[in-house]
Amino acid sequence: MHLERATWTEIDAAETDLALLPVGSTEQHGPHAPLGTDTLNAEAVADAAAERYEGTVTVAPAIPVGIAEEHRQFTGTLWTSESTFKAYVRDIVDSLAHHGFDRIVLVNGHGGNTSALREVAGRITRCDEAYAVPFTWFDEVGEHSSRMGHGGPLETALVQHANPGAVREDRLEEAAENGSDRWGDWQGRVNLAFDSAEFTENGVVGDPREASAELGEELLDAAADALIALLKTIADRDLDRPAHR
Template sequence: MHLERTTWTDIDTVATDLAMVPIGSTEQHGPHAALGTDTRNAEAVAESAAERLDDPVIVSPAVPVGIAEEHRQFSGTLWTSESTFRSYVRDIVRSLASHGFDRVVLVNGHGGNIAALREVAGTITRHDDAYAVPFTWFDEVGDHASRMGHGGPLETALLQHANPDCVHEDRLEDAAAEASDRWGEWQGRTNLAFDSAEFTENGVVGDPREASADLGADLLDAATDALVELLETVAEHETDRPPHR
């Protein structure tokens, strides 16, 4: 059940304590994919899981701006500080919990959010009247996860399937021609680069020509399966914190 599409009186009757918060970013994804790619993909996975789950689950409006300063040289990219991002996500979860929706999965679509989401989920669980865990869809697609880039085959494919209007198919060749094949500039295990403009001319990492709507459907199925399993586990998870020892 989507909060923004529902009246408060209907929400008041929903018998669940389970909720999802889709979290994305507004940032460059090359010349072929929309700035809102991460948000649209997170929303698609959350909506798919909500439809498949047997029990009701609340889906909050998406968080469309995340930790994305690494793309600051590309027009249209928006970002917030990690502290602001964590506080904002925490406030959303607190709001949900105040209405009884206190088991929350943070459905993430942006790599730059991962560390902050793990941290804020821990803070929420330890100090607030709620239990929260992060879920990043592209980590949950089996062997396909190794092909994750930026504006590459995975993100583009899921867009082609779920939001085809967000992909410029006629720009895929040009996007691939200037793409990087690796995220960063590496010395051993140390990434010397902080901004994506340091290693990719057009913001793309990976070959978006390898994407297809059929691949996107497979990715959505795999991510949905994993998210449904997580939601079912969270619904039954013991949330009492261990005592001091």
């Protein structure tokens, strides 16, 4: 059940305390993939899991702007501070909990959001009237996770499958040739770079030519299955324990 597509009476009648909150970003993904890639992919995974879940789960509207200042040199990228981002996520979760949706998964599509979502989910669970956990889809696709870059094969493939026509297929060669094969500029285990423009000419990390709609379908299935398993666990979790009061 999608919150923004339902009436308030339909939402009021929903017999569930489960909700998914997709969280993405508006940032460069090379010359071939849309700025909204992270949001589109988070929405696709949330939608697929909600559709396949044996029960009712509410899907909230996606948060389209995240922590993305590392891409500031590329036109169109939007970002917010970490404190603003965490406060906004917390407010939305509080709104959901107010209406009874107090078991919430933050379905994340952007690596830059990961640590902030973990921190705010802990704060929500300890201090507010909800239980929240983060779920980053590209960490839940098995062996494919090791191929995650930026605008690379995984993100590109999922967009190709879930949003046909959104990837500029004629720019894949350019994206691969002027990108990077590794995130960062490293000395030992220290990343010397803070912005992506320091190590990739066009914002790409990885080879998007390895992407395909077929791979995207496989990724979506794997991520949705993992999210469904998480929903089932959360639905059965005892929230009356001291740690959740």
